[in-house]
Amino acid sequence: MEESFYDKQVDKALMGLIKGGVIGGGKRLASEVGSGVKRMLAGGTEPFFRSDLGERYLAHNIISGGSMLWFVTFIANCFTGSLIGWLLPQNYRAIGGFCTAIGWVMSAIVLVAFIKFCGQNVKRLAEFRAERKPYHTKSRGKPRWSPLDEFKIRVGASVVLILFAPVTGIAFVISMGVTSSLVAEQQAAIQTAAHSLQACGVISSSRSSHRPGHDLSIFNRHNNRYSLLRGLVLVSFSSSRLNASTASLNFGGLICRRTS
Helix, strand or coil, X not given: CHHHHHHHHHHHHHHHHHHHHHHHHXXXXXXXXXXXXXXXXXXXXXXXXXXXXXXXXXXXXXXXHHHHHHHHHHHHHHHHCCHHHHHCCHHHHHHHHHHHHHHHHHHHHHHHHHHHHHHHHHHHHXXXXXXXXXXXXXXXXXXXXXXXXXXXXXXHHHHHHHHHCHHHHHHHHHHHHHHHHHHHHHHHHHHHHHHHXXXXXXXXXXXXXXXXXXXXXXXXXXXXXXXXXXXXXXXXXXXXXXXXXHHHHHHHHCCCCCCC
8 A cells, every 4th residue: 555655656746747847848949949930030021121230130040040931931832832823713723823933933032132131231241340330230220222112112022922922921021020029129128228317317417406505414414523533532542641641650569649
C-alpha cells in the first residue's frame, strides 16, 4: 500500500514536471516564433518607402527577415495561384494561368526590389561613414517618395498584389500595418518622454523662481547652527585649557591653589 502511494506521488510529480516543461517550452517557442514573424513583417515594407535608415533600425536581421518573408511568399504564390484565376469561371482557365504567371513575376519583383533598396541603404550608410558625416544609427531615415506618391504606391501595390499574388499582397498589407503600429508606439513613447521632460522643466523653473528666499532661509538656518557650534567649541576649548592648567599645577602630588 505504501509503495503504491509513493509510486502515485512520484508519477504525479513527474507528470507535473513534464507538463510544466512542455507548456513552458511551448510558450518560449511561441514567443520566439512570434517575435521572428513580427521582425520579418516590421522590416518587410519599410525600405520601399524610406531611405537612409540607420543600421540599428534596419539591422541585418531585419534585412534577412524581410528577404525571407518575400521569398516564402514567392514560393507560396507558385502553388496558390492568383485571386483573379480563382474568381474566373472554368472556361477562362487560360486567363487564370496567365494571371498566375503575372503574380509570380510581381512576387519576384517585390523580392528583388527589397534586396535592391536594402543594398542601396547599406551602401549609403557606408558613404556616410567614409565622409565622416554624422547620422543617427536608429534613424528612420527620410521618405523615399512624396506623400501623394507614397499613398498611391501603397494603395495600388496592395490592390494589384492581392489580385495577382494574394499571399504576397496579404503579407504586404500586414507588414505595413505592423510597421505603422510600431511607429505609433515609438511616437507615443517619445511624446511621453517629452511631456515628462517638460514637467520637470516646469518644476525646476518654479523652484528657481522661489530660490532667492529659499536660499536666504537656508543661509540663516545654517548661520545659526554655525554660531551655536562655534560657541560650544569655544566653551570646550576654555574648559580644556582650564583642566590642563590645573593638571600642571597638581603635577607631582603637590596641591597648590592657583592664583587668578
